[in-house]
Amino acid sequence: MNHQDLINACRQDWDAYTQHAFVQQLAKGTLAQPCYLHYLKQDFLFLKQYARAYALAIYKAHTLADMRKALPSVNALLDSEISHHVSYCANWGLTESDLEAEDEDFGTVAYTRYVLDAGMKGDIVDLYAALAPCSIGYAEIGRNLSADENTQLQGNPFVDWITLYAGDEFQQSVAQGTAHIDTLLAEIDLDSQRGRNLITVFRTATRMEIAFWQQGLDAFSKDEI
Numbered sequence: 327m328n329h330q331d332l333i334n335a336c337r338q339d340w341d342a343y344t345q346h347a348f349v350q351q352l353a354k355g356t357l358a359q360p361c362y363l364h365y366l367k368q369d370f371l372f373l374k375q376y377a378r379a380y381a382l383a384i385y386k387a388h389t390l391a392d393m394r395k396a397l398p399s400v401n402a403l404l405d406s407e408i409s410h411h412v413s414y415c416a417n418w419g420l421t422e423s424d425l426e427a428e429d430e431d432f433g434t435v436a437y438t439r440y441v442l443d444a445g446m447k448g449d450i451v452d453l454y455a456a457l458a459p460c461s462i463g464y465a466e467i468g469r470n471l472s473a474d475e476n477t478q479l480q481g482n483p484f485v486d487w488i489t490l491y492a493g494d495e496f497q498q499s500v501a502q503g504t505a506h507i508d509t510l511l512a513e514i515d516l517d518s519q520r521g522r523n524l525i526t527v528f529r530t531a532t533r534m535e536i537a538f539w540q541q542g543l544d545a546f547s548k549d550e551i
């Protein structure tokens with residue numbers, strides 16, 4: 327099996343994730359600012375836990391080769407993606423320590439601890455099945471938005487978000503990570519119990535992504551700014 331089998335096995339949830347109303351409003355530039363800010367703050371906290379999960383992949387690896395494969399993702403999260411969020415949030419006068427002091431919302435706790443638990447109780451492949459919707463999904467969203475002529479780039483307050491995830495650096499790092507996941511999945515039969523378990527893990531993380539977008543949209547009524 328490979329990553330595409332995982333996506334195909336949960337197609338409905340996958341499409342609900344990658345085409346969520348939050349994504350469509352980002353693309354049109356119509357997303358309410360409180361929703362974006364809530365999402366960014368929570369995503370900062372999400373990425374911090376997510377970096378721990380990639381560090382767990384080093385711990386779970388049996389070979390030096392697999393340990394080295396996980397390291398670029400830890401670096402990319404800590405040096406690039408989290409730093410982008412810190413700079414975006416500086417526009418609202420928020421510092422890195424302000425962001426670290428934020429409370430995690432329920433969807434943030436549920437998703438990140440689910441990924442960490444899948445990796446703790448399973449092996450490295452279970453962990454990657456839980457991590458994969460995050461990287462592969464955002465890369466797909468970035469590509470879709472940049473290829474779609476209806477995406478509003480000019481004057482769009484969220485253009486930085488779109489260019490981050492559509493950009494070469496993010497796309498290449500996800501392509502490398504996905505090739506590694508495919509190598510690990512290649513030994514597993516899609517119709518085996520193991521294959522079905524991995525689909526469940528991948529689908530659960532995909533459903534968590536949908537809930538994470540919704541958590542951002544639901545912030546509309548909260549007084550965030």
Ligand SMILES: Cc1ncc(CN)c(N)n1
Binds near residue numbers: 372373460461464535
């Ligand atoms: C919730 C979520 N999922 C995925 C990504 C992309 N790394 C992200 N920043 N946030």
